Amino acid sequence: MITVGTLEAKNRLSELLDRVEKGERVQITRHGKVVATLVGDEQAKQERASRAMEDIRAIREKIRADISKRGDPPITTDEILDWIREGRR
Known part of the structure; x- marks a missing residue:
């Protein structure tokens, strides 16, 4: 630099x-x-994408910790897909 x-x-x-x-x-x-x-534009895009992925991972971990604290079972992929399908009706 x-x-x-x-x-x-x-x-x-x-x-x-x-x-x-x-x-x-x-x-x-x-x-x-x-x-x-x-x-460079491509480098900036890659850096933004990396930061976004880091943010998503952090949010996911916080959600997992919150669910675990409440004692709820983990949410399954099938449950998420069912919720998506219900929203499309």
Whole structure:
């Protein structure tokens, strides 16, 4: 990853975009503080998908813990499919 100031980023934008296309990250700073990070579109999509999957796993674990606390038996796939079918009627 490289870090450049805003003026340098403006002057070298084409070069920086070429580097981003090759998979590199570019941080842009203003007065020494990072204000933006350039990341390739595919990489950004993959990172969003990974975060979404992590969130889903965390929610699933919380639901499992809540069900376990109440002493309810685990929900089966067949039950979920039955609920979906009932909702379609």
